[in-house]
Amino acid sequence: MGNVQKQYQQYINDLDKPSVVKWMDFLAHKHADIYRHSVRVAILADKLAQPIGCNATERSHLVIGCFLHDLGKAFIPSEILHARRKLTEQEWNIIRLHPIVGTEMLDKDPGLDSTILEVIRCHHERYDGTGYPDQLAGENIPLFARMCSVLDAFDSMMSDRPYRGRMTMREAKDELLLLGGTQFDSKIVEVFLGLSDTILDLYSQS
Ligand SMILES: [Fe+2]
Structure with a gap:
């Protein structure tokens, strides 16, 4: 993972949160690709925090949430997560449980701020209210979850998936623009697209 892994080690050391390290090690052991995705999303979150106007504490909560x-x-079987075929509705329902399962895993961790848990529960909500698990809409979706949603999608578009190749940076940016106002908060998309390509490109090195 090269430079991305080095950045991860730096962030994790600076955060000084042993429980976050423990959970990330657990995720790496269960699904290495989800772990790498999560590290990239958190690195992008760190870059987005400042232009959005987060203070240092908010920034660390956002990064931990991501x-x-x-x-x-971690509890979804690999056969479902990495299936190279169309998933059944029942399998999709299992995948759609992960925000709730993740929140419940972390609920008893006293070191985690409620805004961190909101990222985990709400990162699949959509701005138009058609997401999951709670069908929240607009600014009823917590800000950090709205941010994570954009970064999550960008990283997925920029990465190879079992069912498709990766997009170019231009294609991924165009897709985010297209989905602003429906899937994403268009104000966050606008700020994100204001970051330089050099900052956004974690992919040639991972
Ligand atoms: Fe997710």
């Missing part, structure tokens, strides 16, 4: 956003996927 590290842990998909933790609930």
